[in-house]
Amino acid sequence: MTAENKAFQKVTESTATNPIQGNPYGPNPSDFLSNVANFQLIDSTLREGEQFANSYFSTEKKIEIAKALDDFGVDYIELTSPVASEQSRKDCEAICKLGLKAKILTHIRCHMDDAKVAVETGVDGVDVVIGTSKFLRQYSHGKDMNYIAKSAIEVIEFVKSKGIEIRFSSEDSFRSDLVDLLNIYKTVSKIGVNRIGIADTVGCANPRQVYELVRTLKSVVNCDIECHFHNDTGCAIANAYTALEAGAKLIDVCVLGIGERNGIVPIGGLMARMIVADPDYVKSKYKLPKLRDLENLVADAVEVNIPFNNPITGFCAFTHKAGIHAKAILANPSTYEILDPHDFGMKRYIHFANRLTGWNAIKSRVDQLNLSLTDAEVKIVTTKIKKMGDIRPLNIDDVDSIIKEYHGEINTPTLVPKMTKSDEEPLDLSDEPAAKKVKL
């Protein structure tokens, strides 16, 4: 652990004073249902992620990704349905044979044809899904709720008879009729599924809706609740967190969130969210320093760049720029960081080469350069740097040159240039900017 790392003062929801915990009437009893400190991850990069526009995974790449996910510590790995194509079936079998710690699931339609193929692949469990909203019932499969219940029971009992895990999920849950939903979930819960799933298939749900639905379901079923959130309206991570607060147990994630349209909950963003809530649980369970490699592996495979604003691994996620921010970060990183970059094998960076910089950031740079300037002198040189930053974008060399030039000026005001090595080094007459030259 580096000195910088040690200096990081952890601030978590459990220690920080916040409005909810400041409630003088004591903790809300409903919080005892929360699974924020006891959640599991179902990674669907090799199922939902295969539905991402750019995805084409060869068998070798699927195996490489599955191993990396297992190494990171995900609890489940979900694979494309074995009936999607012949190679999909073979790949499913191959991944089951790897002997990973993570349990292997495959994801099928609620139909016996699919179930019969799925149970023969060697998976640890089957995820069954069927659309329940009026949209999907009318335009997708055309079946009513009675038919759905009948198929569900048949498929669930068949999968259970094979001794493997079974999850039943509705699709488009947030546009389904609540009574229909509760009916079907109550039915499958009675038969004894391992998990029920709710899915925000179109990405329309908002956090308080999610909380209400999960909380309602908790009183209807006695199995675990899994949640699948699309990110069309940018709420997938928050919805996942709120679902766990309400008592859901498992969250579907993908590396970088890849999936249909703009995807689902990204594993990295969810780690950022969860480590704030329970750092010990998250750090003990998942190998966070492997996150960057995992994301790079998948980004390369599907030929996308890591988004510039990606949580944790975006190029500037730990870059501090404004003078006020830099000053405080130098005094204590907790001031402007809720995440410690070292937990993820990353580093923070103070961006001091710009017109928004402040004298504390420049003083820190002066120290790094091993030069000696008083605070008053640092303030003068900071003004010079900000002035230059008003004229054009600066880089570190620019700032260093301005500092060194000023340092030279005030330390050798009357000295004539030293002529050491003058024979070998003639005066520089190139057109390099004056600011880049260090006076002797």
Place this chain on the structure above:
Amino acid sequence: MTAENKAFQKVTESTATNPIQGNPYGPNPSDFLSNVANFQLIDSTLREGEQFANSYFSTEKKIEIAKALDDFGVDYIELTSPVASEQSRKDCEAICKLGLKAKILTHIRCHMDDAKVAVETGVDGVDVVIGTSKFLRQYSHGKDMNYIAKSAIEVIEFVKSKGIEIRFSSEDSFRSDLVDLLNIYKTVSKIGVNRIGIADTVGCANPRQVYELVRTLKSVVNCDIECHFHNDTGCAIANAYTALEAGAKLIDVCVLGIGERNGIVPIGGLMARMIVADPDYVKSKYKLPKLRDLENLVADAVEVNIPFNNPITGFCAFTHKAGIHAKAILANPSTYEILDPHDFGMKRYIHFANRLTGWNAIKSRVDQLNLSLTDAEVKIVTTKIKKMGDIRPLNIDDVDSIIKEYHGEINTPTLVPKMTKSDEEPLDLSDEPAAKKVKL
């Protein structure tokens, strides 16, 4: 309006059956405080966004961005403090002189030195901020709450005396002591600020915390509430939405969310969230088809790419791939789209050239190619396409070739090759894949 556009069946929270609205005890009285259908945007691309690692905006670029924001319809444009640098002050004055519809604000520390400069720039209002968390009080400005209140009163009364708008915001509000917060907000509300601001400066807040704090503040202040959410843990958009539900009125946004670290609420993502909640309000107020140009303008200026998974404008935000999805989208786009791409000047795309494709998507392509195949025949050719898709990534040409080849086979089973133009066109003996050749 195209035929495709007309076919889009809108689904909004107000018409969809959802758990909250299905509550048999009627609407929750607390929803009367919601501003989901009555919110305003404060764009901070030229303030918070200037604190983004890559930002360097020339005067000309600032003016171009300000005009584009104004054209899009933002209510306020917030600019970097005029004391940040001499050019920042001049740019602030220049933008105030543009005569935009949007009100111009500048953002300063809670200090008379800054306030005196700010009110002379010609802005319509001043946004004042000071850190109130124990972290910022200890490591940033080093002042106690009494000092903060005293400075706040002095600055607020001074700005008010100039007849322009004044907002007072705490910084790091979600790690501040609740009683301290309520005290200071009650004080400034009594003096008569236009808005109070709460800021999740480190990106630690979650939706239910946000709801609680905003709802509590609603009973303490009688001015508008503005919210500023950082995105370190991926919850900025959801927090903004939940704040509006609780009764906040204004949200700070940036184009692409650029700002310190990985930024704040992105204007595009928030539009996606809000149009689902109240399409009429959002479409009447903001020129949504200009979103893409606005994002491209800023992305170019700060030298980043639009993230692959960006809401609305990400390259695949309206791409549908899995066979089940494609089938339903072709029948009714509402099945798998909560956003209508046409509202944003975008188009949807059915990705049919892959092994997850289904026969409905291929049938649609057959129709586009103006070929005639029965459903049974389409299913056969779909199997051929999926088989090829198992071997390697496909493009549209591959699929078209397979379809045309099959169409040729079944329509001319006994015909000998026609010799039309055979003199000019000898038999093709190149090594082009067989699948790409169309039999006569």
